[in-house]
Amino acid sequence: MQQNIVRTRDVTKCYRMGKVEVHALRGVDLEIRAGEYISIMGPSGSGKTTLFNMVGGLDKPSTGKVYIEEVDVAQLDAYELAWLRCRKIGYIFQTFNIIPVMTALENVTLPMVFAGLTTDEARDKGVELLKVVGLGDRLSHKPFELSGGQQQRVAIARAMANDPSLILADEPTGNLDIKTGTEIIELLKQLNKEKSVTIISATHDHKMLSASDRIVWIRDGKVDRIEERRDLKIEVGTIEGED
Amino acid sequence: MNEARAPRNTQSRIGKQVMLPWSKAIEIALKSIKVRFWRSMITMSSIILAIAFLMSIWTSTAITAALHLGPQREIDGIKARLATVREALAGAAGALDRAAVEQRFARDLAAARGRKQDAIREKQRALKSATSDEAKKLNAEIEALQAALAPEKALELLRDYLGDLRQETEAVKGRLDPILLQERGAQAGEAAEGATPTPQAASGRAQATAGGIANFLRYMSPTDKWLAVLALLVCFVGIVNAMFMTVQERFREIGTMKCLGALDAFIVKIFLIESALLGFIGTLFGIAVGLVLSTIRQTLVYGWPVFEYFPPGSILTAVAMAAIVGLFLSVLAAIFPARRAARMEPVAAMRIEE
Numbered sequence: 001m002q003q004n005i006v007r008t009r010d011v012t013k014c015y016r017m018g019k020v021e022v023h024a025l026r027g028v029d030l031e032i033r034a035g036e037y038i039s040i041m042g043p044s045g046s047g048k049t050t051l052f053n054m055v056g057g058l059d060k061p062s063t064g065k066v067y068i069e070e071v072d073v074a075q076l077d078a079y080e081l082a083w084l085r086c087r088k089i090g091y092i093f094q095t096f097n098i099i100p101v102m103t104a105l106e107n108v109t110l111p112m113v114f115a116g117l118t119t120d121e122a123r124d125k126g127v128e129l130l131k132v133v134g135l136g137d138r139l140s141h142k143p144f145e146l147s148g149g150q151q152q153r154v155a156i157a158r159a160m161a162n163d164p165s166l167i168l169a170d171e172p173t174g175n176l177d178i179k180t181g182t183e184i185i186e187l188l189k190q191l192n193k194e195k196s197v198t199i200i201s202a203t204h205d206h207k208m209l210s211a212s213d214r215i216v217w218i219r220d221g222k223v224d225r226i227e228e229r230r231d232l233k234i235e236v237g238t239i240e241g242e243d
Numbered sequence: 244m245n246e247a248r249a250p251r252n253t254q255s256r257i258g259k260q261v262m263l264p265w266s267k268a269i270e271i272a273l274k275s276i277k278v279r280f281w282r283s284m285i286t287m288s289s290i291i292l293a294i295a296f297l298m299s300i301w302t303s304t305a306i307t308a309a310l311h312l313g314p315q316r317e318i319d320g321i322k323a324r325l326a327t328v329r330e331a332l333a334g335a336a337g338a339l340d341r342a343a344v345e346q347r348f349a350r351d352l353a354a355a356r357g358r359k360q361d362a363i364r365e366k367q368r369a370l371k372s373a374t375s376d377e378a379k380k381l382n383a384e385i386e387a388l389q390a391a392l393a394p395e396k397a398l399e400l401l402r403d404y405l406g407d408l409r410q411e412t413e414a415v416k417g418r419l420d421p422i423l424l425q426e427r428g429a430q431a432g433e434a435a436e437g438a439t440p441t442p443q444a445a446s447g448r449a450q451a452t453a454g455g456i457a458n459f460l461r462y463m464s465p466t467d468k469w470l471a472v473l474a475l476l477v478c479f480v481g482i483v484n485a486m487f488m489t490v491q492e493r494f495r496e497i498g499t500m501k502c503l504g505a506l507d508a509f510i511v512k513i514f515l516i517e518s519a520l521l522g523f524i525g526t527l528f529g530i531a532v533g534l535v536l537s538t539i540r541q542t543l544v545y546g547w548p549v550f551e552y553f554p555p556g557s558i559l560t561a562v563a564m565a566a567i568v569g570l571f572l573s574v575l576a577a578i579f580p581a582r583r584a585a586r587m588e589p590v591a592a593m594r595i596e597e
Binding site for chain 1: 256258259260261263267271274275277278279495496498499500501502503504505506507588589590592593
């Protein structure tokens with residue numbers, strides 16, 4: 001039986017902004033299978049980011065449950081959450097978020113250091129990962145010496161550091177030009193296939209859609225519809241209209 | 244049913260994140276200081292200034308106290324010797340046994356002989372470049388001095404020495420700053436100036452003065468104390484402010500670290516170490532600057548006796564205290580910003596605004 005890597009049950013999220021209550025999510029049920037490549041789409045203010053954060057263990061629901069690898073995130077303490085983020089989930093950000101004081105290699109080894117690997121083990125694995133993302137010759141470059149695409153590659157290598165079962169990518173191509181963005185998407189797709197890591201991304205990028213197995217459309221805090229890729233090709237026109 | 248069971252079954256698969264060793268936190272903190280060198284310098288400058296100010300107040304207080312107490316202690320010491328010798332000579336009256344005197348006043352005799360020998364050597368040096376008339380006179384003086392060194396003249400030698408000591412007391416008194424003498428007079432005037440002190444009383448007072456030098460803080464004026472407290476307060480606020488700004492600038496970095504599995508305590512550690520390192524280096528600079536400037540200033544005011552009576556004990560105490568204050572202050576000032584950094588949600592890393 002194929003396992004769900006992420007499962008949400010009737011998740012709601014309610015923020016209080018001053019005296020106004022904002023319902024970011026109004027009951028989301030979602031199942032994401034291990035090894036899937038999923039895109040979450042929706043206009044801004046739809047609750048897309050909230051759902052994304054929820055699924056990635058960065059935020060806790062007001063009501064309902066979020067299970068990551070069948071573990072209720074709400075019941076984890078700070079140490080367990082940190083452990084989960086360190087080993088089970090890899091994060092990729094729109095703004096790359098390479099730690100500016102560290103070299104490419106140090107950025108990649110940081111999560112391994114957090115996971116308790118020795119310096120040598122971390123180094124060897126870090127070098128290997130940077131080779132996988134095509135930066136084998138830029139190990140000791142500082143972030144400011146790298147282009148945006150290269151920084152995002154470092155971030156992908158870093159996300160893969162502890163062999164996570166899930167990678168969360170928040171607009172991974174948002175700050176990149178079309179060509180570099182395509183390369184990054186191809187790299188993600190490649191990792192998804194070769195290492196069968198689940199990828200969840202929040203995106204506006206249509207190139208991303210064609211790489212996805214499923215697309216989750218969010219509207220007004222609810223799942224509007226979920227599309228399989230095979231249906232997508234027929235509906236390309238609709239998607240363009242939607243954006 | 245399934246939902247209720249699932250978490251319990253699988254909860255064990257989630258481990259607890261372990262705390263990283265200090266060495267890693269120190270490494271990261273060092274790197275981040277190096278990379279933000281100029282910003283770190285600004286943070287550091289506030290502690291340099293405050294500690295330099297504190298150190299200069301303490302140094303000048305210690306030097307003033309030493310200038311004040313040092314000569315007084317010398318006088319007390321000389322007076323104590325004077326008293327012993329005088330008492331013994333008086334007690335022995337006419338019936339003086341030379342051997343007994345030599346045994347009892349071996350130290351004073353040696354000192355007295357040393358002085359005579361110094362005088363002889365000096366005159367012999369003068370002899371080399373003297374005219375024949377002067378040479379004759381000098382030779383006579385040398386002979387007289389050598390005669391005084393004869394063992395049977397021990398008593399005369401001692402009496403001579405007494406006279407020397409009295410003169411010396413006057414010379415040291417002359418070097419005391421008149422104002423300081425006045426202050427001192429109010430405290431211990433009568434005892435020092437009054438009737439011949441007994442040796443016990445004199446040595447007791449010498450100890451009291453020695454304690455006084457180590458405890459130079461007593462000599463800080465209320466204004467000095469107030470200024471020092473103000474300087475430290477300003478410095479504290481400065482560091483808190485600088486660290487808060489650093490946290491603000493680094494929210495994304497902190498968020499990213501937390502996404503990568505950093506524990507709150509680790510983030511706190513990084514910030515505390517960073518501040519402690521800056522504080523430590525800044526304190527060292529501040530101590531050096533304050534010490535040097537204040538010593539120069541005191542030398543300009545009081546002249547070379549500043550070095551003659553320079554109080555290494557008090558200065559070392561002041562250095563140690565300033566180091567502790569500086570380090571303590573910089574760590575204390577970083578606690579609130581560090582806690583704020585640690586409480587930052589990992590979602591902060593997702594925010595797009597610069």
